[in-house]
Amino acid sequence: MYSHLFSPLKVDGLSLKNRIVMAPLYLGYAGEGGTVTELLIEHYRVMARSGVALVVVENASIDYPTGSGSNRTLRADTGDNMKGLAKLAMTIKQEGALACLQLNHAGRFAGIAPDPVAPSAVEVFGRTPRPLTMKEMGEIREKFVAAALRVKQAGFDMVELHGGTGYLLAQFLSPRTNRRTDKYGGSLENRQRFPLEVVKAVKASLGDFPIGYRFLADEWLPDGLKLEESRKFARALEATGISYISVMGGTYESFFLPEVVEKSKRDGYMVDLAAAIKKEVSVPVITAGRIATGALAERVIAEGKADLVGLARVLWTDPEWPHKVETGRENEIVHCDSCDACLQMVMQGEFTYCVQWPTETQQAWQAKFK
Secondary structure, three states: OOOOOOOOEEEOOEEEOOOEEEOOOOOOOOOOOOOOOHHHHHHHHHHHHOOOOEEEEEEEEOOOOOOOOOOOOEEOOOHHHHHHHHHHHHHHHHOOOEEEEEEEOOHHHOOOOOOOEEOOOOOEOOEOOEEOOHHHHHHHHHHHHHHHHHHHHOOOOEEEEEEOOOOHHHHHHOOOOOOOOOOOOOOHHHHOHHHHHHHHHHHHHHOOOOEEEEEEEEOOOOOOOOHHHHHHHHHHHHHOOOOEEEEEEOOOOOOOOHHHHHHOOOOOOOHHHHHHHHOOOOOOEEEOOOOOOHHHHHHHHHOOOOOEEEEOHHHHHOOOHHHHHHOOOHHHOOOOOOOOHHHHHHHOOOOOOOOOOOHHHHHHHHOOOO
16 A cells, blocks of 8 residues: 555665654653663564664763763663663564664753753753863764764664754754854854764774764754755765764754744654755655654655654554554554653653553553663
């Protein structure tokens, strides 16, 4: 029925069985201090079993606590987590999906950092980060490399660098948050320098190991990054040998604006951003943002707006979504209703579940939460 959506695709030598990807979704299922818990393992077992071709595990910090968004953010900055990460990768692959781990430095959004750092001292949510020195930037670049090597050693099939959501790599790119006057600030060429250096350094260390990039196309802020510049950055990114570009819009400073909240309730609300970037590059492009129906997912691929569709809350709400779509049972899909209850739970550090789940499912998952 959906011949494009369920067609295979090669991504940098890896064979994806269809065009469906689990997009990164932070739920707070890691343990305190960023450890891999049994709850996290079980969550990703269910996600991989869903029938998606690729599971992109939520962001793992390359620098704790300075680069961690929360105390339950996964960690890839230490060998102490290797056993857990290896089990996580193996679990995903045993269920028939390719496994990818996303690496991140939260920068000015590092929620537990005593001394948050960023390209420039631009206040956010009542805290002003300290501008990074050149030496510190070099150290962060090497921490991305070290963490990426751990991802490879843990048995994942690929790694994704997080340049979205307004995190550190995106902070350098944005004219709003990068006000440096050295060679890393000012023009787009200068602002994109550090993210490109990170990608190139990781690429040089990993060789032919696939590297994806979570890509911020538009901050949806008046003085933020816009498509005009992100299109050019996409071309520069492709030139580094990146394996795919996963396109998104918005940051923590724009997600809760009334117009963005309304926009995000529409199915496929970020597809146009992906389509704009796809026109600029030849590497596979992933889109996301409430791809709630098989018909929409099929149309996105068939019309060439993206090569892959990413499902986050859509898949979490109903892990049978791919199977139901493929077997003509779309009328049975349990849909996310954008109530944002799960977001409130995450922000308050509570056990996170979908209110659409049956009561017995909620209770079963809550019993696993420590």
